[in-house]
Amino acid sequence: MSLVLYANSSYTSPYALSAFVALTEKGLPFTLETLDLEAGANLLPAYRDLSLTTRIPALVHDDFVLTESSAICEYLDEAFPAPGHPALLPPGLRQRARARQLQAWLRSDFLPLREARDTRTVFYQPATEPLGAAARAGADKLIHAAEVLLDGNGEHLFGAWCVADTDLAMMLQRLIKNGDAVPARLRDYAAAQWQRDSVQQWLRLLPIY
Template structure:
């Protein structure tokens, strides 16, 4: 198995797949794609990547991109830790969360890049738009995370990691975040597979 990630280890979606591979206990080679040098537009990448984005995997000749599709593929094809809940309703909510975090909340993703999570940049104030997006995130997260729990479902899933990443964009920048959500994100961030990525990212 080959995993293609950005050479700065800043893609939250690359992290998601990295965590998925580790949780599955799969061995893989990590190939760094330098996005600043447009290596994602080089023929060896465009030849198999639909989106020309990271992450992508190549599993014995089968190429796949889009982090949520990759996590689903790992779940369908490999044993190891389950990346998704087993019952259909919880699995549906995990997918809802993954899809939502990848297609919405753009002001947070732009103003609180993962630099805020993996590096320590100077903090700029949030725009009004981003504050609205943050309130929307908090409302949804409070509804989704059961009271008294630090996990979305009865067991860990990759949606926990994705949601913690999104919350940490704000938490690590010092933005006000409800205490219960800080607790959730702090707990999820301690997962060894996540910490392994954090350490890789901190080196660059």
Template sequence: MLQLYVDQDFFSPYAMAAFVALTEKGLPFTVLTRNLDGGEQFESGYRAQSLTSRVPMLVDGDFHLSESSAIIEYLEDAYPDTARVLPTDLQARARARQLQAWLRSDLLPLRDARTTATVFGFKAAEPLSPAAQAAADKLVSVAEAVVPADGGNLFGDWCVADAELALLLRRLTQDELPLRLAAYADIQWQRPSFAAWLARQPR
């Protein structure tokens, strides 16, 4: 059976993306946790398997893979008869990857100001700094350009880019987020795969 290593608090957005992808594909898998604050990701046994000593890490037999974007693409290729979590159309898939890459590499002031502990309700949101507000404005501008007018999925059928964009938008739920984007994020948040992740968080 597949194994997925995640952080013990279930806060990592990257681990969440891999978990959601596995869940949406209907693949049976076991969740294992690492105490990141305690440095368990740097223990020799884990480091020998995880190239980056981070979470998530997927274990498929004797194959080990780190980095959620690589994990998601591996699952698409290795298990083609399961539900797709990336668009099948070539250009739509490229656009989904483009959005994912941008969400992961930009907006650092916003991600620092509104960590996933805030998103998941474990920490109160604080006012945004000018740099974080600028990042928030950039996020809203991009989201308004890519979210369909009806607030539906980005590329017709659901894909993991929907989950990743929704998580970023949820960092702004206590700010003046445009109604269409707030509704889009809320709808995504209600998916069973999201609920399964949230249910594992210690309360």
């Protein structure tokens, strides 16, 4: 069996992080390949033909190639299911649906916030400008939803860890790492998720500029 994950060479992609964490949590041996997106390496014929979409992350499992991080996570959970491998999504039907809803929402909404607090401000250099009105509205919406979802659930969204915890923590870190106002409960949650071994393995890959 061969597993290869393609990520961006600066390791700033939250979606590559999600796929990396999924593979690591599953305990699956894999090779990590990186592409310089700023140089357009993902647009070159070799990767274009491999990935179909030119996007990262891409997972290559033997002769099968898949992009889009949420699709990769779901594929891994079905290809390497529990109990043989740790689950990436909650066991209950409704909890799994809620986790998928959260993942899709975090990926499709919050454009002003993601632009004002891009992931380079999380991993490398904090932003110097305050949030604008649209980004602040997105932050308020995110904080409200996170507080509702975590209410009474302890350390994780659904009692036990799932990959949506990493995705939510990543979005919260856009605010926390830049000194924006975040309730202490959510700061503690994001900090605990950031200390998870799979996330720490990713952080240790960051280049030093």
